[in-house]
Amino acid sequence: MIRLIEDICTVFWRDWIVLKRRLTKFILSRMVAPILYLVAFGYGLGRSISVEGGTYIDFLVPGILALNSMNISFNSITPVHAERVYHKSLEEYILAPIAPAAFVIGKVLAAMLRSFISSALILVLAMLFGASLQPLSSPVAMVTFLLVLLINSAIFAGLGFIAAMRINTYEEMSQVNTYILLPMSFLCGTFFKTSTLPDTVRFVIELLPLTHTSYLLRGLGTGNEVSVSSIVVLMIYLAIVLSMSLRAFNRVE
Amino acid sequence: MIRIKNLCKVFKSNKVAVDDLSFDVNDGEIFGLLGKNGAGKTTTIRMLTLQTRPTSGEIIFEGAADDLAVKKMIGVVPQHINFDQDLTVGENMELHARLHHLNRQEQRQRIHELLEYIELGNVVNDDVRSLSGGMKRRLLIVRALIHRPHILFLDEPTVALDPQVRRKIWQLIKQLKAQGVTIVITTHYIEEAEQLCDRTAFLSRGKLIALDSPANLCRLNNAANLEDVFIRLIEDDKID
Ligand SMILES: Nc1ncnc2c1ncn2[C@@H]1O[C@H](COP(=O)(O)OP(=O)(O)O)[C@@H](O)[C@H]1O
Ligand SMILES: [Mg+2]
Numbered sequence: 001m002i003r004l005i006e007d008i009c010t011v012f013w014r015d016w017i018v019l020k021r022r023l024t025k026f027i028l029s030r031m032v033a034p035i036l037y038l039v040a041f042g043y044g045l046g047r048s049i050s051v052e053g054g055t056y057i058d059f060l061v062p063g064i065l066a067l068n069s070m071n072i073s074f075n076s077i078t079p080v081h082a083e084r085v086y087h088k089s090l091e092e093y094i095l096a097p098i099a100p101a102a103f104v105i106g107k108v109l110a111a112m113l114r115s116f117i118s119s120a121l122i123l124v125l126a127m128l129f130g131a132s133l134q135p136l137s138s139p140v141a142m143v144t145f146l147l148v149l150l151i152n153s154a155i156f157a158g159l160g161f162i163a164a165m166r167i168n169t170y171e172e173m174s175q176v177n178t179y180i181l182l183p184m185s186f187l188c189g190t191f192f193k194t195s196t197l198p199d200t201v202r203f204v205i206e207l208l209p210l211t212h213t214s215y216l217l218r219g220l221g222t223g224n225e226v227s228v229s230s231i232v233v234l235m236i237y238l239a240i241v242l243s244m245s246l247r248a249f250n251r252v253e
Numbered sequence: 254m255i256r257i258k259n260l261c262k263v264f265k266s267n268k269v270a271v272d273d274l275s276f277d278v279n280d281g282e283i284f285g286l287l288g289k290n291g292a293g294k295t296t297t298i299r300m301l302t303l304q305t306r307p308t309s310g311e312i313i314f315e316g317a318a319d320d321l322a323v324k325k326m327i328g329v330v331p332q333h334i335n336f337d338q339d340l341t342v343g344e345n346m347e348l349h350a351r352l353h354h355l356n357r358q359e360q361r362q363r364i365h366e367l368l369e370y371i372e373l374g375n376v377v378n379d380d381v382r383s384l385s386g387g388m389k390r391r392l393l394i395v396r397a398l399i400h401r402p403h404i405l406f407l408d409e410p411t412v413a414l415d416p417q418v419r420r421k422i423w424q425l426i427k428q429l430k431a432q433g434v435t436i437v438i439t440t441h442y443i444e445e446a447e448q449l450c451d452r453t454a455f456l457s458r459g460k461l462i463a464l465d466s467p468a469n470l471c472r473l474n475n476a477a478n479l480e481d482v483f484i485r486l487i488e489d490d491k492i493d
Contacts, residue, residue: 017340
């Protein structure tokens, strides 16, 4: 058990020194999209709209946090694809006397850290844009809010890991972004409520993890009750994704 | 000792890369795997080092209860350069040391002494991408030695190196043997096998076509040197 933690730390250490070296670049580049969303939809378009009696920006911020944590954590882990296919540096981990789980967990945690840093920055930005955030008022809501964000980033880090293990070309990797992450960014209750969608579309969208994350973050962010079932759904996704990640890593040759 | 029994590898493309190999590698010997490009040397090494699963057959490392125990006792120098491109020379070494559970002090001392040995102590903080080809090769070899493996696998370690560097690597390999390390080396340089190997296996199209000491191979094939043996064996293999 101690060995497992030590090995997780080694994997995490590698990602941490790489991140540290490029922290400023990382922060700047990852802030562009969320700032644009805040400006265009929150400040520009949103001033004339109100949702459920609140301002649109208060409605929007949890959505942006959800989609951003998805995108950052997924894309933070995809360089493993190049380590496997191109540089072959993944071989060092395969040859090492470590549990395969240590590698998966270490990589997922490192992606979660990146996602966490950018979430914190968005919260600060959102407040500068005049959003009011309720979860800060109650400790329980605050912890739950944080937990949901972390689970969400773990799910998408895991998905990124699976993609990095299974997919063989760069092109296909970027197609995952275009055909899966981008549509989810817009449709999963991030910019508008899923209840406005046609029934069949809505049924599919409401099965997706990001929809549950948006719903939970928004509920907690506006000080409303949230249903525990959404948290359970996210936990189930997390368990499935992590066990699939481990399997994918074990199968790498 | 490593026992290899009826080892086969068939890739998804139905390519038979390794075809029914059986042989033993004895403790403390330098065992050479010779063969032309595409003979199946790398695939054999990758199966022996648990990087690729055999399609069938058995590999037994004596004295190792499971895969983890095997991984602890082997060191691997791959045919291709596989450093972490985002890390420096020293960080690449540290990553290996950490993954093999050396304590902090051992890490520092071992990395220092190995980098000094290959005269790369002054580039420890450099980007690994900035090294020359020869420097990368040397670094690749000493990285595999950090954790003092009992069995060392080297897949064409001296490919495209200057003669002086190649000789230095031979010297290192002989030194390791003197320390009791078992060595499995692949090469297509006949001279390398002649210089180093206690026993040499010839592979052709995935099959083992001869296995003996270089001297015996020459005698049995009525050849003046290993190169003649090689040419003769390959020709015979083409006939049937
Ligand atoms: N991943 C792979 N998929 C399909 N064929 C492969 C793969 N790796 C190697 N081969 C084929 O198997 C044969 C043996 O390759 P290899 O073991 O690399 O030979 P060597 O190292 O002796 O040059 C070659 O014909 C090669 O093309
Ligand atoms: Mg080869």
